[in-house]
Amino acid sequence: MTLNPTTIPKDFLGLSADELNKRIIEVKAKLGKRLLILGHHYMSDDVIAHANERGDSFALAKIAAQTDAEFIVFCGVHFMAETADIVTTTAQKVFIPDPGAGCFLADCARIRDVEDAWQEIKSMTSEIIVPITYVNSGADMKAFCGDNGGLVCTSSNAARALKWAFERGEKVFFFPDQHLGRNTAFAMGIPLNEIILWDPDEPLGGNSLETIKQARVILWDGFCIVHQEFNVDYIEKLRQDDPQINIIVHPECDFDVAQVADYMGSTAYIIRMIAEAPSGSHWAVATERNLVNRLKKAYPDKRIEILQFFEPYCKSMAQINLTNLAYQLDQIDHGNLINQVIVEEQYAVSARIALNRMLELTQ
């Protein structure tokens, strides 16, 4: 759930980038360890420059769970700030500089539809079904998993989450990102005829009773609008032009794209692969442009490009900018706790169970 953004006063909106940077630095220095700014890799350069820690959603959730900071300012999208609020104590406060920064993918699944589908699927089989929600989902979805013996996953640990689930049940109900679910399950050796899609607008989710009974993974019909921009035709064209190119893609990409790619993995995996690649190597990367452009700058000895002729970017991530970050810090400094993200306790308790099961996967 996202909230309306706070109105920023006109005099603040007129400040130059230099002045905004100066104010951010001043508040950071004043609050010291009481303040922690977390920045997702898809943030713009000017925002990420102020992050105390940067990472993908998994890394940032882990950092949030471990910090003692009193004020945590999350430069990312709303579900990430919600996750941070769930894993921190009640004495800690989590803020997002624009609470209207949602996530297209997270909004693909509404809890009422997921609950209806769950009841329908359960009525058709006696097998144990384990729900898994991608971290890109609302707190209510995470709570649903906590209440029903399931867990949260990120793109870094989706395979481990599926393994965990299959140690406890025969079927997995995976939402909201069909591509992460399908790409991960297939890579684990589950054939496509045992991975089905659930369309909430169709009777039986658009399946026959027989296919539901034989399915091992039931995927919600959701997707990330940014990662849909990458396609096989462009990969083929790039390979014709440059036979040395390495294609690396995020698992939110289509199955066809993932199948023809050389490598597939989370944001952290993409960063590590390129960092460790030999000097002079060529890379085409299928993920958000801010990350790809930063990789280009960080490794000028390698040829790095985005896997598309234009630069797909996440409009929601772009809602966090230097102005609203500076205003957020200014208001915290003045004791005005605007844009605080508070997950209702009715969801937080159960969602924490599902998140902790995920955090324990890595131990």
Ligand code: SF4
């Ligand atoms: S890139 Fe996709 S999944 Fe990530 S925040 Fe944007 S819409 Fe959501």
